[in-house]
Amino acid sequence: MRSRLRPWRSGPARPGALSRLVHFGWPVRIWIGLLVVAALIPILELINIALKTSDAFTAHPLGLGGLTLSNLSAAWTQGDYLRGYIISGVIGVCVAIVVTLVASSAAYALVFIRFRGKEVLFGWYMMSMALPLAMFLVPIFYAYRRVGLMDTDQGLILLYCGIFCPFSTLLFRSFYTSIPVSLRESAQIDGASEWRIWTSIFLPLARPMFNTVAALVAIWSWNEFFFANAFIQQGGRQPVALRYLVFAGNYAGDWPAIMAAGLIALIPIAVLYFVAQRRIVEGLVSGAVK
Amino acid sequence: MSVRVNVSPSVQAGLRPPSLLDAPAHRRRQSVTGWLFVAPSLALNMVIVLVPAVATVVLSFTSWNGLSSPRFTGLDNYRMLLADPEFHTAIVDNLKWLCAYLVVPITLGFTTALFMSSLRRGGAVLRTLLFLPYVLPTVVTAQLWSMLLSPVNGVNTLLADVGIHAPIWLGNPSLTLWSVVAVDIWRFWGLVLVIMIGSMGKVDTQLVEAALIDGAGRFAVVRKIIIPQLRSTLALIVMLCLLWSFTAFDYVFVMTQGGPGYASQILATYMYSIAFQYNELGYAATLAVCLMVIALFVTIIYRFLRRGESQ
Numbered sequence: 376m377r378s379r380l381r382p383w384r385s386g387p388a389r390p391g392a393l394s395r396l397v398h399f400g401w402p403v404r405i406w407i408g409l410l411v412v413a414a415l416i417p418i419l420e421l422i423n424i425a426l427k428t429s430d431a432f433t434a435h436p437l438g439l440g441g442l443t444l445s446n447l448s449a450a451w452t453q454g455d456y457l458r459g460y461i462i463s464g465v466i467g468v469c470v471a472i473v474v475t476l477v478a479s480s481a482a483y484a485l486v487f488i489r490f491r492g493k494e495v496l497f498g499w500y501m502m503s504m505a506l507p508l509a510m511f512l513v514p515i516f517y518a519y520r521r522v523g524l525m526d527t528d529q530g531l532i533l534l535y536c537g538i539f540c541p542f543s544t545l546l547f548r549s550f551y552t553s554i555p556v557s558l559r560e561s562a563q564i565d566g567a568s569e570w571r572i573w574t575s576i577f578l579p580l581a582r583p584m585f586n587t588v589a590a591l592v593a594i595w596s597w598n599e600f601f602f603a604n605a606f607i608q609q610g611g612r613q614p615v616a617l618r619y620l621v622f623a624g625n626y627a628g629d630w631p632a633i634m635a636a637g638l639i640a641l642i643p644i645a646v647l648y649f650v651a652q653r654r655i656v657e658g659l660v661s662g663a664v665k
Numbered sequence: 666m667s668v669r670v671n672v673s674p675s676v677q678a679g680l681r682p683p684s685l686l687d688a689p690a691h692r693r694r695q696s697v698t699g700w701l702f703v704a705p706s707l708a709l710n711m712v713i714v715l716v717p718a719v720a721t722v723v724l725s726f727t728s729w730n731g732l733s734s735p736r737f738t739g740l741d742n743y744r745m746l747l748a749d750p751e752f753h754t755a756i757v758d759n760l761k762w763l764c765a766y767l768v769v770p771i772t773l774g775f776t777t778a779l780f781m782s783s784l785r786r787g788g789a790v791l792r793t794l795l796f797l798p799y800v801l802p803t804v805v806t807a808q809l810w811s812m813l814l815s816p817v818n819g820v821n822t823l824l825a826d827v828g829i830h831a832p833i834w835l836g837n838p839s840l841t842l843w844s845v846v847a848v849d850i851w852r853f854w855g856l857v858l859v860i861m862i863g864s865m866g867k868v869d870t871q872l873v874e875a876a877l878i879d880g881a882g883r884f885a886v887v888r889k890i891i892i893p894q895l896r897s898t899l900a901l902i903v904m905l906c907l908l909w910s911f912t913a914f915d916y917v918f919v920m921t922q923g924g925p926g927y928a929s930q931i932l933a934t935y936m937y938s939i940a941f942q943y944n945e946l947g948y949a950a951t952l953a954v955c956l957m958v959i960a961l962f963v964t965i966i967y968r969f970l971r972r973g974e975s976q
Contacts, residue, residue, distance in 0.1 A: 393779065393782040393783045393865065393868070393870065393873065394783040394784075394785065395873070395874055395877055396779075396783065396873055396877065396883060396886060396887075396891075397779055397780055397782075397783035397883075398783075399780070399783050399784060403780045403783075406777075406780065407777065407780060407781070407791065410773075410777060410795060411791065411794055411795065413851065414794060414795050414797060414798055414851070414855070415794060415797070417798075417806070417809055417810065417813060417851075418797065418798070418801070418809075420809070420813065421805070421809050424812070432818075436817075436818040436819070436822055437818075437819070437820075437822065437823060476705075477705045477706045477709060478706060480702045480703070480705065480706070481702060481703045481705070481706035481707075483702055484698075484699045484700075484702035484703045485703070488695055488698055488699035488702060489692060489695050489696070489699065490695060490696040490697075490698070490699025490700055491696050492700075493699065496703060496707070499710075499715075500710070501964065501968075502961065502964060503710060503714045503715075505908055505960045505961070505963065505964040506714065506718065506957055506960055506961075507908075507911065507912040507933070507953070507956045507957065507960055508713075508714065510721065510933075510936065510952075510953035510956050510957060511713075511714070511717035511718060511720075511721055511953070512937075512940065513720075513721065513724065513940055513946050513949060513950055513953070514716070514717040514720035514721055514724065515713070515717050517731075518717075533709075533712070533713070534713055536709055536713075537709045537710060537712060537713025537714060538713060538714075540706055540709055540710060541710070541714075544706065569695075569698045569702070573702070594800050597802065598800075598801075598802040598803060598804075600802075600803075600804050600915075601914060601915070601918075605941075615802075616802050616804050619802070619804050619805060619808075620804050620919070623804070623808050623919075630812050630818060633808055633812070634808075634809065634812070637802075637804075637805035637808055637809060640802055640804070640805050641801050641802055641805050644800060644801060644802060645797075645800075645801070648797065648800045649793070652793045652796070653789070655800070656792060656793070656796055656859050657863075659856075659859065659860075660859055660860055660862070660863030660864075661863070663860045663863070663898070663901060664860060664863045664864045664867065664898055
């Protein structure tokens with residue numbers, strides 16, 4: 376069953392589908408090659424400079440040479456990135472768990488269960504995806520101060536869950552709509568409750584979408600610094616992105632140090648991306664392309 | 666569309682035939698179950714989105730420094746907003762940002778997706794690499810580009826070696842906004858690309874091949890067969906570009922702080938500085954409401970256009 380139901384596989388369905396239309400000749404190859412270079416060279420430069428001695432950097436900022444690991448180890452201890460990793464890791468995992476559960480149950484109801492107010496609710500979710508959420512900073516800031524959620528991981532987790540939920544619901548929704556309704560109805564006729572149907576049929580079926588959404592929201596919460604910057608004022612509690620922002624401010628001008636800290640900040644994300652890239656990209660696309 | 670029979674949406678949409686489960690007693694119970702399933706998500710949304718949105722609207726009619734209690738000032742903030750020259754610069758800068766966002770990523774994404782769907786092998790690898798900048802932390806890539814665009818360490822040194830006297834990308838008031846937009850597009854266009862590739866996979870290739878056999882030119886095929894089939898994707902991307910160009914924040918915040926002067930100030934960074942440097946929270950809320958209105962306007966237009974399309 377699972378191997379046949381693969382509606383989330385919506386990437387480049389047939390490689391070479393338009394090969395009759397576009398001749399993949401040298402001009403096109405060069406064009407795509409240039410785009411790849413433009414995407415990757417800056418990132419390779421980041422790695423290059425992160426591994427460079429200051430002297431080599433002053434002599435030839437962008438060239439090769441003067442390999443060292445001391446920038447990395449210095450940035451690691453000075454920025455206390457171990458602590459940052461733990462904080463951001465905990466936030467990412469918690470947000471991923473909460474968002475996948477909450478969004479998938481909401482999407483299940485929005486697709487399959489008939490209830491009053493469903494259209495309005497869905498419309499509001501679409502609307503809240505369009506709202507510039509960063510603009511609600513002020514009220515949340517004061518509410519958090521009042522209830523003591525400032526400088527806490529829980530505060531950020533709650534916030535990120537709320538922010539990422541609408542889009543994740545949309546992804547799950549487009550996944551569920553591709554599952555045949557007959558599957559649910561036969562279970563219903565056998566007398567299974569909605570809860571039972573969701574937990575024992577749809578949760579296992581939606582596992583690929585769980586991975587997609589979990590990876591996406593983990594990446595987004597790792598990268599987020601707008602809210603973290605406002606809500607975490609105590610140095611020790613900073614997640615990685617904010618820690619890096621502060622570090623770059625303190626070491627302004629010392630580019631090898633800043634790039635080394637940047638490399639530390641992006642390695643977990645790069646690893647997660649390369650491990651889950653297929654799921655991430657195709658899941659994202661399946662939510663957008665209907 | 667005016668069918669008023671009490672059947673479930675999936676029956677109405679022709680997804681399934683009506684069944685015994687559509688009886689009224691069952692429907693009532695279903696309604697309760699439905700709300701139970703959405704309850705956690707709704708609660709989250711209320712706390713983080715709905716209540717703050719309402720609070721922002723209320724605050725926009727007050728004067729508040731965050732310490733004393735807010736003082737109701739009616740429409741004063743909105744009058745101030747209309748007369749605020751910095752707000753006008755920010756709006757103009759956002760419109761420039763919007764133009765760049767509408768032109769560059771969409772053209773790049775569309776042409777490259779077209780090229781890549783003619784590729785027999787290696788498409789997945791290319792897609793992974795071109796999408797990479799989108800997932801990396803913006804704080805890190807912003808610092809990276811600040812360095813690359815700086816006059817002493819960056820690309821300018823390489824250009825000087827080959828005899829090109831390059832401008833100061835981030836320090837020149839007439840260039841700085843465009844430099845930051847270019848960096849943001851560097852990050853963002855990969856997303857447009859993967860969405861385009863995904864929808865190109867759904868284009869009816871038989872139609873394309875038939876047209877080519879009938880002697881249609883390549884550009885005519887793209888214009889008359891491919892673009893019409895991608896219409897809904899294109900509409901979605903245009904909407905996303907519109908929305909995201911107005912909420913852009915990260916790169917300006919890290920790379921230029923809105924400077925030099927106010928040369929690269931956009932709405933989001935302007936709001937941030939009003940709230941946290943000048944502590945005028947009521948006025949910042951007014952700016953937030955202004956952004957909310959723009960976002961709602963864009964989505965409503967989008968939904969309206971899409972509705973017309975589906976009928």
